[in-house]
Amino acid sequence: MVESSAVPGVRELPPIRPGDTGLPLLGRALDYARDPMALFRRQWEHYGPVAPIRILGSTRVMLLGPDACEAALRNRGKAFVSGPAWTRVVGPFFRRGLMFLDFDEHLLHRRIMQHAFTRRRLESYSAAMHPAIETTLARWEPGRSFRAYPALKKLTLAIATDTFMGGAPDTTPDEMDRINRAFVDCVQSAGAIVHADLPFTRWHRAHRGRRTLDRFLRHYLPERRATRTDDLFSVLCHIESEDGERFSDDDVVNHMIFLLMAAHDTSTITLSTMLQYLGQHPEWQQRCRRESLALGPRPDLRELEDLTSLDLAMKECLRLRAPVPVVVRRTVADTEVLGTRIPADTDVVVTPQFSHMMPEYWTDPLAFDPDRFAADRREDRSHPYAWEPFGGGVHKCLGMYFAGGEVKAVMHHLLRGHQWRVDPGYVAPINNHSLPFPSDGQPIDLDRR
Numbered sequence: 001m002v003e004s005s006a007v008p009g010v011r012e013l014p015p016i017r018p019g020d021t022g023l024p025l026l027g028r029a030l031d032y033a034r035d036p037m038a039l040f041r042r043q044w045e046h047y048g049p050v051a052p053i054r055i056l057g058s059t060r061v062m063l064l065g066p067d068a069c070e071a072a073l074r075n076r077g078k079a080f081v082s083g084p085a086w087t088r089v090v091g092p093f094f095r096r097g098l099m100f101l102d103f104d105e106h107l108l109h110r111r112i113m114q115h116a117f118t119r120r121r122l123e124s125y126s127a128a129m130h131p132a133i134e135t136t137l138a139r140w141e142p143g144r145s146f147r148a149y150p151a152l153k154k155l156t157l158a159i160a161t162d163t164f165m166g167g168a169p170d171t172t173p174d175e176m177d178r179i180n181r182a183f184v185d186c187v188q189s190a191g192a193i194v195h196a197d198l199p200f201t202r203w204h205r206a207h208r209g210r211r212t213l214d215r216f217l218r219h220y221l222p223e224r225r226a227t228r229t230d231d232l233f234s235v236l237c238h239i240e241s242e243d244g245e246r247f248s249d250d251d252v253v254n255h256m257i258f259l260l261m262a263a264h265d266t267s268t269i270t271l272s273t274m275l276q277y278l279g280q281h282p283e284w285q286q287r288c289r290r291e292s293l294a295l296g297p298r299p300d301l302r303e304l305e306d307l308t309s310l311d312l313a314m315k316e317c318l319r320l321r322a323p324v325p326v327v328v329r330r331t332v333a334d335t336e337v338l339g340t341r342i343p344a345d346t347d348v349v350v351t352p353q354f355s356h357m358m359p360e361y362w363t364d365p366l367a368f369d370p371d372r373f374a375a376d377r378r379e380d381r382s383h384p385y386a387w388e389p390f391g392g393g394v395h396k397c398l399g400m401y402f403a404g405g406e407v408k409a410v411m412h413h414l415l416r417g418h419q420w421r422v423d424p425g426y427v428a429p430i431n432n433h434s435l436p437f438p439s440d441g442q443p444i445d446l447d448r449r
């Protein structure tokens with residue numbers, strides 16, 4: 001053990017092994033894009049839970065396993081920050097969204113925003129989702145090679161337009177497609193190698209996307225300020241903390257852009273993973289359908305939450321393909337994780353997806369086995385951070401219950417109106433350049449019932 005000169009008993013980070021430096025400039029970035037799990041496993045085997053890694057010209061630290069992830073996410077010594085780390089990954093395009101704020105400012109904004117996610121509000125958002133889901137699903141054209149992923153992406157955008165925006169009556173369907181494209185361009189900045197606003201780069205497209213989203217929201221802002229409605233946009237315009245603090249116009253636009261992004265891609269990925277696994281496991285599809293058929297067409301939030309089999313299947317899909325497989329932090333002071341010193345100004349990669357697949361915490365981790373979450377097994381209780389698709393600590397996902405309601409509402413309608421099959425041998429070709437999505441569009445064999 002190489003002991004730190006500063007603190008007795010604390011190790012220095014191990015040196016990077018000669019074969020582990022990766023490509024010039026890129027380092028191990030391509031290894032991540034190709035197969036994140038293989039990279040995590042190699043890091044774990046070579047270095048253990050606190051593993052140095054070269055990525056895009058700098059040495060970062062990868063935290064592996066629930067103990068190491070917990071240390072960074074709980075952040076008891078306040079040595080880790082979120083904003084600068086996420087800005088390095090996705091650029092300035094979601095600036096001043098909640099996840100990009102730290103410490104007192106984060107706490108203040110989170111306290112105000114919590115009022116937009118109370119139980120009463122969630123119930124009203126949930127009720128507002130049904131018409132958008134019904135209308136969009138009615139337009140789906142089933143077939144033997146139905147591309148589920150792009151269809152789900154449009155569907156979650158339609159839901160967001162209604163429940164977040166309260167509709168966008170001045171925006172044509174073509175313009176809405178451009179809004180969707182603008183989100184994609186902002187999110188895909190995460191895979192950019194050139195971090196400069198140069199023509200034809202991802203960064204350039206993301207800047208253009210941010211401007212499009214900004215214009216779109218500012219167009220509707222005065223009207224939402226003027227009238228109180230039940231959509232999230234209007235709620236953000238009017239909510240205040242216990243001390244009477246409110247969001248400025250800029251805050252509302254910044255938070256909306258981040259929330260639309262946070263809600264849109266993550267829910268789409270969860271839904272497409274569920275379509276894949278339920279298509280490959282017809283017995284589970286049937287089990288979920290039976291529960292949905294026993295309910296009315298437009299269940300309320302409580303009824304959706306009580307769909308037991310669907311809940312188990314959703315949790316298992318979030319384990320197998322976490323929509324946010326890694327979260328990032330940066331150290332602002334020297335700190336120590338599980339006995340290894342991490343210097344100040346180090347970029348840190350926290351890896352929930354690796355925890356989800358560790359045989360130490362899960363039986364047969366590669367298998368689709370939703371019952372592992374059932375009351376008599378509760379494998380997720382093997383460690384408080386064994387299952388962490390929504391993160392943990394002060395930045396834990398604020399939209400977790402919203403997401404659960406949305407995913408279950410869509411699945412409920414799909415199960416009642418459709419049936420689908422996916423080849424049991426199908427392995428989704430996942431694009432890992434930003435959030436993980438199936439690059440083949442996720443073909444399924446879809447029928448109406």
Ligand code: HEM
Nearest residue numbers: 098099262263266267324327389390391395397398399403
């Ligand atoms: C299945 C769907 C979702 C997943 C897996 C997910 C995952 C996450 C994760 C891992 C974080 C923590 C990031 C970090 O620690 O750096 C996060 C933060 C956040 N999410 Fe979600 N999310 C989902 C859906 C949503 C939805 C639907 C909304 C809003 C309606 C939302 C709003 C937020 C917000 C506001 C934060 C930042 C919280 C803070 O910094 O205090 N998320 N999400």
